[in-house]
Amino acid sequence: MTAITRGQIEAAIETYIDPDLKSAFTAAGCVQEIKIDNDQVHIELKLKHVCATRHETIRSALTEVIAPVAGSRRIDVHIDQAVEGHPSPKKLPGLAGVKNIIAVASGKGGVGKSTTTVNLALALAAEGARVGILDADIYGPSQGMMLGVAEGERPDTAEEKYFKPIVRHGLQSMSMSYLVDENTPMVWRGPMVSGAMQQLLNQTLWQDLDYLLIDMPPGTGDIQLTLAQRVPVSAAVIVTTPQDIALLDARKGIEMFRKVDIPVLGVVENMSVHICSNCGHEEALFGAGGGERIAQQYETELLGQLPLALAIREQTDAGQPTVVADPDSAHAQRYKAIARRLSAVLAKKSSQGGNFVPNIAVELD
Template sequence: MSDLDQARIQACIEAWVDPWLKQSLGEAHAVKSVSVEGGSVRVELELPYVCAQDHEAIRSALTDAVHADCGDAPLEIRIAQTVAAHGGQNKLPGLAGVRNIIAIASGKGGVGKSTTTTNLALALKEQGARVGVLDADIYGPSQGMMLGVPAGTRPKTAEEKYFLPVESLGIQVMSMSFLVDEDTPMVWRGPMVSGALQQLLNQTRWDDLDYLLIDMPPGTGDIQLTLSQRVPVSGAVVVTTPQDIALLDARKGIEMFRKVDIPVLGVIENMSTHICSNCGHEESIFGSGGGDRLARDYDCELLGQMPLALAIREQADNGKPSVVADPEGPHAKRYLEIATRLSVRLALRAGQASRIPNISIFGD
């Protein structure tokens, strides 16, 4: 095969549009090398987001595109994925062992935020990322139970000043529930809660995480303020239901993040529809289109919609969330798609931020 053929093949590969990024591999700087050896082509790709479950589909689609334009030479396509560290607000110093911190928030309780956090963490892991979860809901921690951590588990310590996160289902997790008895209520005022959050963050030795998901308490109180002032958050995800009252509170949550200069990466709409387990009838019992309108109003992405399903609740309560309990099921597949969209959104936001200058407009 001639050098001209190799150049043509490389041009074809660089022009191929990534289905998740919605831009060509050349624009994404994802093509690391294209070489011709003994009549076959070897391609090295490095994607800026995680999508391990989709690698085979990407190989197949890219092979078809090359064969359609450049002949049917055998292709060996190797796909790597690298998650870059994206800075947070106000140039706060990063957290050791963590590349990106993502806050999972809701304006009100009862919208499924913690269940979403758990399944999203597991989905990111399945897509090839190293993931941790910090349970910042000091008053009502639930991540230990949802991730199947046995009651009474205590974190190990290092150097007499660091906690080592508990690992379960491949996720590193730290929670106030690991430090107190299960039935002990946290009857604390705001400053004590803020201090506990800072200790959990700064005294936990996270091990080489691509993403640390912080399961926030509902509302816009002390924990949220502490997070914005002390922690470099790469972005936030807001969980809501289509119900008008939930959307009203979700708007307040988004406005809060905007005021403290934390970008909202997207919205996840929970309980979008209910599917009757007897007859299969699907009904939008909490309304419809709310999450989509919210995302449009604030120029962010609707990352996904999850149904109101008994299985999702039961699996989380049993310590085996949907992504691991039924990995081939429809709920797990939706969470995997949401995880990839989140990873893509963060990668694209970082790229756009590096190209767009700040513009200030002053009145006369």
Template sequence: MSYLDNIKHIICIASGKGGVGKSTTAVNLALALQQQSSRVGLLDADIYGPSLPLMMGVKPGTSPEIKEQKYMSPITAHGIECNSIGFLVDQRSAMVWRAPMMISAFNQILNNTTWSNLDYLVVDMPPGTGDIQLSLAQSVKISGSVIVTTPQDVALLDARKGIEMFNKVDVPLLGIVENMSTHICSKCGYEESIFGSGGGDNLSVEYGTEVIGRLPLDLTIREQTDAGNPVVASNPDHPASQAY
């Protein structure tokens, strides 16, 4: 029996490039699903740059309980079952691994975590298109993917590559999240599109999908995420939380 059989839906949160807010989106989306009475797990698939432990406020040095010298119990944070390579190595350690070793580590945290009965497993994918994405698509049935991008052209260029990759491995595209859609001044509340506008809409038309969320570049989101208390959990009535 695979513990993955306990999961109804696996949702990949992906991006064509780093720095667009993919991990922040994954964490807050998982919390938003939980607030709708769903049972949610969160898997950090970014082996080289795990951020889930920090974002979910897990105390440094916390590691999964090992069972039968093989299986790992997920770490529960904010009521969500979590696992990450970041729980198994020192947070300052550089993962200087070749691809086969990286894939082996990913497969272990995917397949050997004792997930309970979950409605959703949200997977925070590494940026780009590569071995982890291919390994996951070949290993399990993915219910759908969400592509996170910013409105600027350089991010949209890489977002297209992410969409094309999921199309090639027959993973449904659930939609596009346009992050940093606007900037809201923390002093006066003035809102402006500093990274451009319309990029997410143009991409959705190109691929016959929809923009399922527009998230602002907001100081509160950054502060709460860095504090390990994501905005959806810490301030569910905040406009940014409502966007998730």
């Protein structure tokens, strides 16, 4: 049998560009081991991002590119994935069980940020991650309803000072809606709201999470500043619609995170097109190309585009978000593709070194 070398196998692997990483596995440092003998070629991949639904596709793709080099040898590709924690010099006690914190934000309300957050969290879980959601919108919490948590259900406590997160669809979650009646308005000033958010975050016993997604309130106010100043946020994701007025506010959100040294992983364009439930016709009701323009302007990327679809709204309102209600649907596949790319971009940024918890100074020009 013709002899082959590790270099030949690596060269073959380099010809496959993974769509989530947007690079070869060799360049991304994912190839842990290559063993060659007379009978087989064995490859060990260790991925730092989650993509469980694509493992079989990856195996097939690598087998195809390696086969011409391997000859008659059997090709065995083993894939493992392990999310690494975001490096930070300051780790708060209540977040000891959390590897990465991702803020999901928007400049204005009504762009579908909470719906996007819950579906992205479920998509990350479907790809093999352990995920939690903190509903940081103290004035208008909605994650409880979206996750199907019954009104009046309260979290258990531990050690007389911690809340245990409520688990639904495999997600750990905490929300102000779990602590007060849903008809009770939170008539609070900014410092009280910021304090409540910190308590929810730090007094919840988050258990071994790869990602904690924080569903941020709209705007760039007290909660956003408190989060940036006191919490080791790994990165942020901006949700917007293509509408010009939404893009204007999304720019403010991106600028805010840039000022406090929190990297923005990318932009999710929600309601990019309306899909008619009767005929399937697509129409860009709120304009087109806005998410891509703002991503280019701020040197980030458009993580994905989501449609304005009746099914997404109905499923989320019923406490069964799209990714769990119809996991094989085209809508669910879009959420999963965004989640995989988000995970890959964060893994790359973390390997390059993390941001710190900044001090914030307000300067008046």
